[in-house]
Amino acid sequence: MTAAAPEAATDFPAIEHLLRADDTLASAQARLGADQVATRILPGAEGEEYEAWVLYPQDPERQAVASLDEAGEHPVAIVVENDATDATSAWVRADGVRLGLSSTELETLNGGPFAFYGFGWDYGGTISDWRGGRLDPGADRVAPAGLCAPVFAEGAEPDGYPTGDGEFSSDLPVLRAHPPTVCRFVVEVAGVPAG
Template identity: 30%
Template sequence: MLTRLAISTLIISSLALSPVAFAKTKDKSSPAPHTAPERVQCEGVFGPDVTVDMIISHFGAENVEARVEVDSVEGVPVFGTLVYGDDPDRKIAFQWFDEANTRFVSYVDLPPTLATPEGLYVGQTAAEVAALNGEPVSFAGFWWDYGGYVFLHDGGKLWNTEAPCVPMIRFAPTVEEPDVDVTTISGDVTVTSDDPLVAKVGVKVQTAGMGYQYPEGYDGFDEGEPVEE
């Protein structure tokens, strides 16, 4: 079962979106309509035992930044491993429980050209996610630091604690100036995907990835010499 730390690692993996920040943030482009991206599996380079060496071997050293700052909330630096970092359509970001030594994967952020094992990907509507889940999904209200994070663990088919990794997604509205009162879906509130306002503001998946279990036996303290800056 995922620990709270694994969930919090996801939260510091994406940029916080205030109304102003959302307007300035370039969202990942979604795939062409009706064209689902390739699903990755929670194994190999996307498995819980992945290492930086495996990533380099799989994608090629010229495409990998082994230890670099990745997107985070409120400017808190998070060190991860980037693949295709200059290409937003292919960029993959690995985060680690042990940031100093880039080991023990905690979260993988996928590009819009890839989907989680469950079929979740950037650009899906809230209704499409609910259909995959078999019931409405709930998420944090928008326009604050943790806005749009989806609580898949609240119930449905998408969350399986027995799986080696679990899907983690974040919603964002795509209508920048909605002609409706959005108070009830703003701030530190819980929203459900069947709320009529969700469709009216064009809510879609902004980030999609996988979260991993906290490594058994790891106490959270760095062991050995950290990777030099």
Template identity: 30%
Template sequence: MIQRTSAALAALLVAAAPVAAAELTCSGALGPDSSEARLIETYGKENVTTGEVPGAEGETMLATTVFPNDEAKSFQVGWWDEERHEQLAWFTVPASDVAPGGVQVGQTVAEVQALNDEPFTLLGFYWDYGGTAGFDSGKLASLPGDCSLSLTFQPTKDLAAGVDDTPVVGDKEVASTEPLLVDLDARVESITMSYPDPNASEEEAGGGEETGGETAQP
């Protein structure tokens, strides 16, 4: 079987090993009314840069990067108002921090399920959106600050030779209770928090899937 373990995730697991960081909140500089100016005020001008960054499917997108030269602390922020760099749309959670709800890079599917207090679903692996999970029920579906949680899981082990990986590969929903996820030792690789579009109409805001409204995703 082809080796699919993520070296990048292994490095993040090492960085995230000490669980001493305080849990982030969807407020302040990371609240929906934040701006690039507020990030500069909070983290220092030398630690904040805005420009094109890699996105999904080979595309690029505009984002503000905080602590771009420190892998453990670095995170990105996207804006609903990209011209003024205002109205925070989403932010990624650094490997050294804990996301709202207690989620952290390196946690297993079972650990996240325990935090959610019920099973959830994620997408199959090995494509552009592989391992992505959102929450439409459970504790992680209703977080303080009107923010929504999205995770990406990544296998850290290969399945034994001859084991059929069809149930966990490709564009399909996989239950968090799937035993193959344990065999793959799938763990959180990235965490994104997002906010509804403040300019969306009530009809648009009520039409989103999983998060209960229209939210941006990196």
């Protein structure tokens, strides 16, 4: 018997409780529905590929990716992402982080500026330091989230827009005028040891 899928975003389970650390593909499919959890080989950073579970693969509002442990058997994190122009996901992290938030709104949630890597490379837009703000999980870890730059017409990117593998502050004046938006966030699966 296939589990019934929620009808509306308000019926979603909290994303933090969607999967458990001891889940297998079979247990996740039994709980969420056999057609709601699919294995896929996905492109990763630096041209690599990795095996993952795609959750709700036919539903853009609920689609997410479960990153797996080294053995490829159990989930360790849930990734929700899109590109800068398509903020359709209804998932919201418990701390309020969601797709489509501007960097200014993210600063407000955090209670101050944060650092991120410049755009235009594999790790571009990744938050690197919450600088002790409310979104800082502590213990030398960063609650993963990523930003996407606005889409600029060719040659129209403003001077000083943060690009490259350096760290930049979210309170730069050019970002106030042209704020990037959250296009990726990660939730650790409950019961997975931090490390």
